Amino acid sequence: MSKVKVLVVDDEIEFATTLAERLNIRGFEATACFCTEDAIALIHAKDIPDVVLLDLKMPHMDGMEALEEIKKYNPTIEVIMLTGHGGGIPLIGAARQKHSPFDCIMKPADINDLTAKINQAMAKRQTAINKGEGE
Amino acid sequence: MIKKPGWIKRIFSDVEDYHKTMTSPERYRRFRRTLSLVMIAAFLIPLILTTMLSYYEYRSQMLANLRWNAESAKRTIETFLTELQTVLIYTANEHTYEELVDQNNLKKLYHRLKSHYPGVVDLGIIDHKGIQRAYAGPYELAGKNYSDRECFKAATVSKTFIGMVEMGYRKVPHFVIAVNFFSKNTGQNWVFRASIDATTLDKYIDKIGTGPLSDIFLVSRKGEPLLQSSSQLFGPPLSPYPFELPHNRIGITISEERGVWDYVVLKAVSYIEGTPWALVLLKHGYLYGKDWSFFKARLFFIVMISTILALFVILQITKLFVGRIFEADEKRESMMAEIEHTSKLASIGRLAAGIAHEINNPLAIISAKTGLIMDLLEISEDFKYKKKIGSEIHGTSNAVERCKVITHRLLGFARRMDVSLESISINNLMQEVLSFLDQEALYRGIHVDLELGDSLPVIESDRGQLQQIFLNLVNNAIDAVGKDGKVTIKTKMRDQNSIQIDVTDNGKGIPQNIISHIFEPFFTTKDSAEKKGTGLGLFITYGIIKKLGGHISVRSSVGVGTTFTVTLPIKINLSRRAHDVESESPGG
Numbered sequence: 001m002s003k004v005k006v007l008v009v010d011d012e013i014e015f016a017t018t019l020a021e022r023l024n025i026r027g028f029e030a031t032a033c034f035c036t037e038d039a040i041a042l043i044h045a046k047d048i049p050d051v052v053l054l055d056l057k058m059p060h061m062d063g064m065e066a067l068e069e070i071k072k073y074n075p076t077i078e079v080i081m082l083t084g085h086g087g088g089i090p091l092i093g094a095a096r097q098k099h100s101p102f103d104c105i106m107k108p109a110d111i112n113d114l115t116a117k118i119n120q121a122m123a124k125r126q127t128a129i130n131k132g133e134g135e
Numbered sequence: 136m137i138k139k140p141g142w143i144k145r146i147f148s149d150v151e152d153y154h155k156t157m158t159s160p161e162r163y164r165r166f167r168r169t170l171s172l173v174m175i176a177a178f179l180i181p182l183i184l185t186t187m188l189s190y191y192e193y194r195s196q197m198l199a200n201l202r203w204n205a206e207s208a209k210r211t212i213e214t215f216l217t218e219l220q221t222v223l224i225y226t227a228n229e230h231t232y233e234e235l236v237d238q239n240n241l242k243k244l245y246h247r248l249k250s251h252y253p254g255v256v257d258l259g260i261i262d263h264k265g266i267q268r269a270y271a272g273p274y275e276l277a278g279k280n281y282s283d284r285e286c287f288k289a290a291t292v293s294k295t296f297i298g299m300v301e302m303g304y305r306k307v308p309h310f311v312i313a314v315n316f317f318s319k320n321t322g323q324n325w326v327f328r329a330s331i332d333a334t335t336l337d338k339y340i341d342k343i344g345t346g347p348l349s350d351i352f353l354v355s356r357k358g359e360p361l362l363q364s365s366s367q368l369f370g371p372p373l374s375p376y377p378f379e380l381p382h383n384r385i386g387i388t389i390s391e392e393r394g395v396w397d398y399v400v401l402k403a404v405s406y407i408e409g410t411p412w413a414l415v416l417l418k419h420g421y422l423y424g425k426d427w428s429f430f431k432a433r434l435f436f437i438v439m440i441s442t443i444l445a446l447f448v449i450l451q452i453t454k455l456f457v458g459r460i461f462e463a464d465e466k467r468e469s470m471m472a473e474i475e476h477t478s479k480l481a482s483i484g485r486l487a488a489g490i491a492h493e494i495n496n497p498l499a500i501i502s503a504k505t506g507l508i509m510d511l512l513e514i515s516e517d518f519k520y521k522k523k524i525g526s527e528i529h530g531t532s533n534a535v536e537r538c539k540v541i542t543h544r545l546l547g548f549a550r551r552m553d554v555s556l557e558s559i560s561i562n563n564l565m566q567e568v569l570s571f572l573d574q575e576a577l578y579r580g581i582h583v584d585l586e587l588g589d590s591l592p593v594i595e596s597d598r599g600q601l602q603q604i605f606l607n608l609v610n611n612a613i614d615a616v617g618k619d620g621k622v623t624i625k626t627k628m629r630d631q632n633s634i635q636i637d638v639t640d641n642g643k644g645i646p647q648n649i650i651s652h653i654f655e656p657f658f659t660t661k662d663s664a665e666k667k668g669t670g671l672g673l674f675i676t677y678g679i680i681k682k683l684g685g686h687i688s689v690r691s692s693v694g695v696g697t698t699f700t701v702t703l704p705i706k707i708n709l710s711r712r713a714h715d716v717e718s719e720s721p722g723g
Contacts, residue, residue, distance in 0.1 A: 012496055018503040025510045084495035084546075106546065107495055108502030108539055 003029040004122045007049035009039040009066065010082065011058045015107075019053070019114075026115055035059070036066035043073055051121045053114075054101070056083040071099035076128040078102040078121035082109065167457040174449045179442065186438050193430060198389055198401070205387050205403035205416045208340065208351055212407055212414060215339050216312075219331065220295055222248070223314045227327045232318035235260050235327070236268040238277070245271030254335030256309050261287055263323040272330070274305055281328075286313045290326045299355045299411045300333045300363045300372050308333035308372040310363070333372045336364040349419065353412040356380055363412050380404060380413050392417075477681070480654055484678060487656045491545035498538050505532045544671050545656070556595050556707065561626055561634055562587040564598065568605040569624070572613065580619040583609075588627035591634055594705050600679045601703075607672045608638045608699050615642030615697060629702055633685075636701045644693040653689065684708055 006028045010016040016032035023030035031049070033039040036058055043049070052070060056063040067079050081104040102121040105114065226244060227235070234240050245258045257272020265282025281287040290296040290313035298311040313328045340351050353363035360376040362369055369376060381388040384406045392400040396419075403416040508528050512521060569583060576583050612622040622640045629635035645653065652658045654677040659670035680687045684704045691697035 012500060015496070015500045015503050018500070018507045022503065022507050022510055025507075025514065084492055084499060106543060107499035108535065109499075111506050 003027060004051065004118065005049045006030040006051050006053060006118060007033055007039060007042065008053045009033045009036060009058075009063075010053075010055040011035060012055070022111055023115070023118075026111070028115075028118065036061040036063070036069075039066065040069050040073075043070060043077070048074060049077060050125055051102075051118050052077060052079045053118075054079050054081055056081050056104075067099055067101055075099070076125050078125045080105060080114075080117055080121055082107055163457055163461050166460075167453050170457065171449055171453045174453065175446065178445045178449065182438060182441060182445075186434055190431075190434065201389060201401050201403050201416065201418055202387050204349075204351075204418075205405050205414065208416060209387075209405045209407055209414050211339055212336070212353070212410075212412075216297060216407075216410060219252070219312055219329070220297075220314065222252070223312060223327055223329055224295075227314060227316050232260070232316070232321060232325050236262075238269050238271070241269045241271040248329075252331075252335075254332045254338075256305065256307070256330040256332050259328040259330075261313075261326040261328055263321075263325060267328075268325075276304055279304065281326075286311045286328060287326055289313070290315045290328075291324060295409075297410045299357065299361075300336075300353075302373070303330075305330065310336075333364065336372075340364055350415075350417040352415055353407075354380065354415050355411055356406060356413045357411055360413075368417065376415070378402075476651070476654075480674070480677060483655055484674070487674075488545050491542040494538070495542045495546070498535060498542060501531070502535045502539070505535060541671070544675070557598055558593045559596050559598055559601065560593055561591055561601075561636065561703070564601055565605060565624055565626060565636070568602055568609060571606060572609055575610075576613055576622070579613065579617070581613055581616050582621045584621060584623040586623060586625040588625075588634075591626060591628060592705050594634060594703055595707055596683050596703060600683065604676050604679055604701065605636070605638070607676045608701070611672065612638050612640035612642070612697070612699075615640045615644075617642065632706070633702050633704050636703070637698050638701075639696060639698040641696040644695055645689070645691040645697055646693055650689060650691060654687075 006020075006023055008016045008020045008023070008030055010019075010032075011034055013032075013034050016034060020030040020032040031042075031047075033042060036054075037060060039052070039054075040061075054063045054066055054070075058066075061069075063081055063083075067081070070077055070079060079101045081101045083104060084107040102124065103117055105117060226248070230240070230244075235244070241258060241260065245255070248255050248258065257270065257274065257276065259267045259272075259276065259281075260269040261281050262268050265280055265284070265287050267277060267279045267281060270277040270279075286296055286298050289298075294315050296311070296313040296315075298313070300308050300310045302308060303311075309330045309332055311328060311330055313326050315324055315326050317324050336353060340353070350367045352366040352369070354376045355361045355363055360378070360380055362372050362374045362376055365371045366374070366376075378392070381390070381404050387403050387405045389401065389403050392402050398419055401418045403418075405414045406412075407414055505528050509525070509532065512525050512528070515521070565585065565587065569585065572583075609622065609624065616622060620641050622638070625637040625639070627635055649658075654673050656674040657670035658674075677687055680701060680703075684707045686702040688700050689697065690700070
């Protein structure tokens with residue numbers, strides 16, 4: 001069974017790289033990316049991740065916009081929002097959003113909780129792929 | 136706002152000032168005093184002016200009345216004398232001197248005249264030497280010599296003469312009217328003389344009718360003043376008149392006599408032309424049948440009663456008015472203090488959440504880095520300090536975890552603002568809350584007393600958040616008691632639209648100097664060594680209650696205990712709550 005591909009997107013370089021490294025230690029194939037534009041470019045370059053860990057608040061294009069772009073390109077890619085933002089979660093439910101993230105986790109997150117969520121998201125994506133959605 | 140004139144501003148400077156500074160009883164006392172004085176002045180000045188005006192109006196009317204009375208009396212006397220003189224002249228012109236010195240003719244004339252004028256005492260014809268040639272009357276005066284008498288001398292000079300009242304030969308008070316004629320037959324002057332009974336004057340004067348309590352009489356103007364007619368005050372004719380006559384001989388002289396009688400007497404004096412008399416009218420200060428002093432006393436009484444009534448009403452009104460202002464100011468101040476407190480807490484909330492957010496990102500990095508180090512340690516081979524490093528990193532990780540609890544609670548506060556409403560029985564909710572804490576209370580020997588109000592309505596609120604509020608408050612109460620004490624939870628209706636929940640403990644109480652800080656974040660009285668409090672419990676409780684449209688207040692006294700009172704609306708006003716969420720949410 002191939003490794004779950006995880007893309008960590010966060011403008012905090014130290015956070016993104018460290019988290020990617022920790023996920024790699026736990027058997028994921030994690031890549032760090034420091035802005036949403038790069039992340040979308042990467043996905044468009046056919047390097048499709050299974051799960052994207054997306055920081056909510058980022059310069060230029062924020063997490064919510066990036067979520068829309070990613071879902072538009074491939075709806076089976078699951079996105080878990082990471083936020084250091086207390087009021088962030090109710091915002092995600094806003095009506096103007098067409099797509100929802102798989103979940104939203106507050107930073108700093110426990111690594112075991114995070115890996116559990118990634119696996120759940122992966123399972124959801126697998127089901128969607130099996131049903132023939134997207135790709 | 137209407138611009139007030141400068142003088143009003145100066146008078147009410149106290150009222151202007153108290154808007155700027157805190158209320159103090161002295162300021163209100165001063166304001167009340169100023170207001171009372173201004174109102175009293177505003178009332179008394181017109182009252183006094185009106186009273187004075189009435190007084191002077193009354194007085195001038197009384198004087199005008201007196202003048203009018205004197206003038207009409209003078210006219211009556213003058214008319215009477217002119218009529219008498221005309222009769223004498225007319226009679227004399229109808230006859231010759233020779234006819235009149237005939238005693239029989241004169242007697243006939245006398246009787247005819249007497250039938251028309253009963254006051255005529257006698258008639259006499261005096262020749263150019265002053266000898267009375269003929270006489271008709273009750274006395275024997277024919278042949279009397281009048282050459283040295285004033286009536287003869289004056290009449291020969293000035294054609295007609297009216298004499299002063301005197302006794303003369305007749306020994307009854309009378310006055311003389313004499314008219315001088317020229318006889319063409321004899322070529323000599325002669326005088327036609329009539330004596331008039333002085334009581335005739337009384338009769339004419341009585342007819343004038345100047346009203347009660349007045350005296351009117353004639354006074355001789357030559358020499359020492361003697362009465363020429365009878366006076367109620369000074370007696371019969373020829374009695375002395377005790378006052379001097381005025382020097383002004385034209386018109387009517389009006390003056391006041393004080394100190395002679397118990398009352399003020401108004402005096403009008405008028406000289407009667409062509410006579411040796413002055414008419415005197417004395418009037419006891421009197422008009423319209425009311426006594427002058429009574430008028431003054433009544434005026435004074437009315438002014439006094441009005442003033443006392445006004446003083447009473449003004450003092451009561453100002454007391455009430457200033458009392459109301461004082462209450463309104465107190466209410467305003469306490470409201471301002473509460474608004475200030477609420478907005479302070481909201482600002483602190485926003486600030487705390489902002490800081491939590493800013494700290495959260497570096498905290499996430501530290502957490503990730505320590506996690507990675509622990510991961511790497513786990514997969515690396517054994518080396519000298521591996522265990523030591525592992526233990527240190529674990530310590531760091533624990534510290535990060537503690538920070539995370541705080542930042543997540545603060546940030547979670549914002550998330551908690553998402554209210555989900557349902558119908559809740561507050562009594563059931565309190566019992567649920569207590570079921571969580573029963574064991575703790577039992578263990579500490581604390582008696583928890585539930586005094587639940589009967590038939591409380593079901594309220595619309597967020598069950599989870601209410602549970603959190605009351606868990607927190609009851610937990611705090613148990614902590615405040617410590618061991619072996621009592622916690623009382625009381626529910627009741629507060630008013631038509633809200634219910635009230637009191638959580639009371641008999642613990643150590645909260646000192647006054649810190650009670651205003653207890654709703655601030657990170658403020659705790661719990662011993663930090665016991666790691667019991669983060670200082671966020673009441674801060675979050677306060678925030679939730681506000682979002683639920685409620686209110687929380689605290690009363691405490693050291694050594695007695697503390698009561699937290701929570702008021703919750705029966706129905707939440709959603710629009711107001713939305714506004715509150717916007718303005719008070721600590722945000723993120």
